Amino acid sequence: MAQLPLPPGSMGLPLVGETLQFLFDPDFVEKRFKRYGLMFKTRILGRPAVYLAGPEAIEFILDRHMDHFNWREGWPQSFKTLLGRSLFVQEGEEHRRNRRLIMPAFHGAALARYFATMEQITQGYLATWVQKREFVWYKEFKQLTFEIASQIFLGSSPGPETVRLSQLFTTLSGGLFGVGMKRAIAARQQILQHLTQVIQQRQQHPTDDALSLLIQAEDEAGNRLSREEICDQALLLLFAGHETTTSMLTWACLELARHPDLLNQARAEQLNLAQQGGLSLAQISQMPYLDQVISELERFHPPVAGGFRGVVKSFDFNGYHIPAGWLAQYSILCTHRLETVYSDPDRFDPDRFSPERQESKLQPFSLVGFGGGSRICIGLAFAKLEMKLILAHLLRGYQWQLVPNQNLEPVLIPTRRPKDGLRVRFDQIDPLSQ
Template sequence: MHSISVDRLPPGQFGLPVVGQTFAFLFDRDFAIKQYHRYGPIFKTRLLGEPTVFLIGPEAVEALLSSQMDCFSWRGGWPESFRILLGESLFLQDGEEHRHNRKLMMPAFHGAALAQYFETMVSVSRRYCDRWLRLGEFVWLEEMKQLTFDIASQLLVGADSGEEVAQLSRWFTELTNGLFALLPLSIPGTRFGRALAARDRLLQHLDRVVEQRQQQPTRDALSLLVQARDEAGNALSQEELTAQAMLLLFAGHETTTSMLTWLCLELGRHPQLWQRARSEQRELAERGPLELSQLSQMPYLDRLLMEVERLHPPVSGGFRRVVKPFEFGEYRVPEGWLALYSIIATHRLPDIYPDPERFDPDRFVERPQPYSLIGFGGGPRVCLGMAFAKLEMKIVASQLLREYDWEILPDQSLEAVAVPTRHPKDGLRVRFFRASA
């Protein structure tokens, strides 16, 4: 065994004993980008007592997500609270177990299955647009959360619209609040204690739903998972199906809520861009009502969504544990370290995105270079629900742009808050009305 020479460690500072640079990381939203400008795409620090390597920019991120992914563990990287609350699901699995399960789950999120989800997405979003007209004024983040949860719970686990969806949604809010608890202690009444109780109720509920689907499959994604078989004819176990269903519901709504809210906010701030997006939609509307085939004919909306993903990525980065020494350029990172790839800092590199704070969809007239737009992660473990989320966002956006108008109300903070997913501080209060023809 050879020892790791200290001078091959990446540049950077560990900061104070134990806490290291945890406070700067938590409270300075420009921490990663400042360190990048000082040290480059790979640097060391200490977070919550652990030596940590940060990776920023296409080359470093590609190494972590793809060419050297075997040096990293997902399960060992995410905080304890994630491991406890999201349990035995794809997000936290590694190696062969992950590859096997991902292959079984993939068909429920691509091709023919997606096409089947189209009608439900259209009808649920239409119902919410009617509701928003009746309300007139509301906080959009909260409303989007209900909309995306309604779609996710109907399509993923076949929940009936109504009380079941509302109950599931309340449990998920409790669960999500617990994910970011710094001290994940199981004490009843604390934030984490409530999250654990919500997790148990969700698992019990989903366990029953899995049993029902095993007896009688329906048209939801869970039914496809129940019926999926590997080459040897094996299915996912009951326990695994329940855990995966919970992950899908969790992953499938907060993130989409965040991007849709920022899209509406940026359109409200940029009337000229809004006009271009509306013209594109109205030209399509002249040819008939929204249908699946139209969704591939919206280049401007595609660019708008890419720019929202760049400037407001719902997830700011991803954690890993180094399980085999990892080499990048002249540096070597030892086994046992924590690794963090920064989505938000990669999206703000001025060499790739000049004037990075400016909202400008036309940056994406050309396709982005690989691993420079990574709001959904990348490589073999890119977000499983990416196509599902993009389908849903385009359907909601098309309907909004064709028929409605909104104004951002004064006296509110639109400052970005990073957790649980990036959102405007006061949630975006708007006045909503029908657009003139």
């Protein structure tokens, strides 16, 4: 049988291909999907690549035919250099074993233990925001979510060392797509030095932080992770555990400021709950409207625009052939904006997730902001708990306005955020006005 053709698209210039457009044009992917349909070829980061969008393509990659793809060959070399031998770039048995060892730190009883720490750190930031009155929220959320992650994962106390660590992570993530690599590698070394010290302390004096869980975790054969392995996994968890939530929280506050009707509805739900008592873990699962807002944020503003894979076995999809050795990217952002999946997709509308509409349930793999299949985001429950806790507090007791003359256009790398980071004026709500 004749081989199917390659998908439409342009391989760009010799050698560089379309790498510059990929790095610097925020609409690189969207423009090409518009021109070519839900599958196009290009050449980026030195390799031929195919981009795919749509629930069927995502199910193909993340679930039905995941044996045709691997993570390690998909993410750029800079990811492997900076994130080390961590879950993100591991495969097969090694990945399954490590995921099983790490999982308990992000589920069930462990999550319930983290609630009080998240709550206490958030309260501290709310108080400083009231004093500051005007600030750039992206920067503040980054500091807040990093402090939560480092206290919960490493048992660190707030202070200059945590601020230094957070800045090192900013430098590290700046290098993920190969720009500023030298500084990013130096930052990685300093982070590893810090982590090694903390791990040594925890090995001698275990506590109940996530790191102690990782140190004590044993696989079926009774083997534990080595110190180097724990270091790399902890670095990944700290990185993945705050950049993404920062992005989604920033967009949440922007969209709520842009849509006072939605803000009022979300606030009414919180004030109703507040009458039954202060925020508690039990209340977190009684916020159906906030759940809808968060699902719409995941759809409309996914912090990770897509996932890279290496094609390890050639495959045919929708009438096209993709050779082994290519790069494949499944596009989260473009899938979430398809008219064939969501009605009026360019409108921010949490009601599309109401029990009556449930638009994401019509087809599997329609809502994939956290990935999907067996390698779905390990921090999903942690991230949702943290975002709900922070948003619930904001809605119960505070108001904010956008400062005029700022650029709110999205930039994509390393995680999607409004260009100027969202400058706001912030106040406590007058309880008498409610």
